[in-house]
Amino acid sequence: DAKTTQPNSMESNEEEPVHLPCNHSTISGTDYIHWYRQLPSQGPEYVIHGLTSNVNNRMASLAIAEDRKSSTLILHRATLRDAAVYYCILRARAGTGNQFYFGTGTSLTVIP
Amino acid sequence: ETGVTQSPTHLIKTRGQQVTLRCSSQSGHNTVSWYQQALGQGPQFIFQYYREEENGRGNFPPRFSGLQFPNYSSELNVNALELDDSALYLCASSPTTGGRNTGELFFGEGSRLTVL
Numbered sequence: 745d746a747k748t749t750q751p752n753s754m755e756s757n758e759e760e761p762v763h764l765p766c767n768h769s770t771i772s773g774t775d776y777i778h779w780y781r782q783l784p785s786q787g788p789e790y791v792i793h794g795l796t797s798n799v800n801n802r803m804a805s806l807a808i809a810e811d812r813k814s815s816t817l818i819l820h821r822a823t824l825r826d827a828a829v830y831y832c833i834l835r836a837r838a839g840t841g842n843q844f845y846f847g848t849g850t851s852l853t854v855i856p
Numbered sequence: 857e858t859g860v861t862q863s864p865t866h867l868i869k870t871r872g873q874q875v876t877l878r879c880s881s882q883s884g885h886n887t888v889s890w891y892q893q894a895l896g897q898g899p900q901f902i903f904q905y906y907r908e909e910e911n912g913r914g915n916f917p918p919r920f921s922g923l924q925f926p927n928y929s930s931e932l933n934v935n936a937l938e939l940d941d942s943a944l945y946l947c948a949s950s951p952t953t954g955g956r957n958t959g960e961l962f963f964g965e966g967s968r969l970t971v972l
Contacts, residue, residue, distance in 0.1 A: 776959055787860070787946050787963025788899065831898055835959050841887065841911040841952075842959060846898035 748832045748847035755853045756822045764817040766832030776835040781828040827854045860964035877932045877967045879947030888930040891946040
């Protein structure tokens, strides 16, 4: 199974950028890289995804290494509401559907 | 627009019993997937349903089974419950159009199962 590895926890000061790393050395050519975050007592929430090129949206940016074996989620200005567990996930094709392989996630603490 | 809803939110069962968890997908979403999240762990993919058929399965035994109904809602059934089945069970829906899934999942808040 495709797997990801992330640091267990990270801290950031409020209003500073945060770079959350992820290694996925077993990624295959058709696997997408997704990031979700999960607040306590809630289901995960979509953040961003990409295949090969860097991606930007209103929530974050995703930087993908040229060999695709690692990626970094970038939150440009951390706020207290960004405190959550961030999951780096590989999405593999399975028939007409997808399989999502979650890692153990990085717990982000934002310091006021 | 109604989001993904799951029921029940909490339940307690004993070893050997059977449980059924229910999920209503977000409006217009025809693909539903189920995940098991043990305490302190990331969600683990159980299976996915599209057009009322299972079209993807993770590393879970056959006693984990499911259904999808014509209105896209879904059930997760677990037979012969074991202590290790205690977890948060998450349902996620997503739209599939023209045979292609967007890959963006919308999760419910989960059903917390405790097996004693």
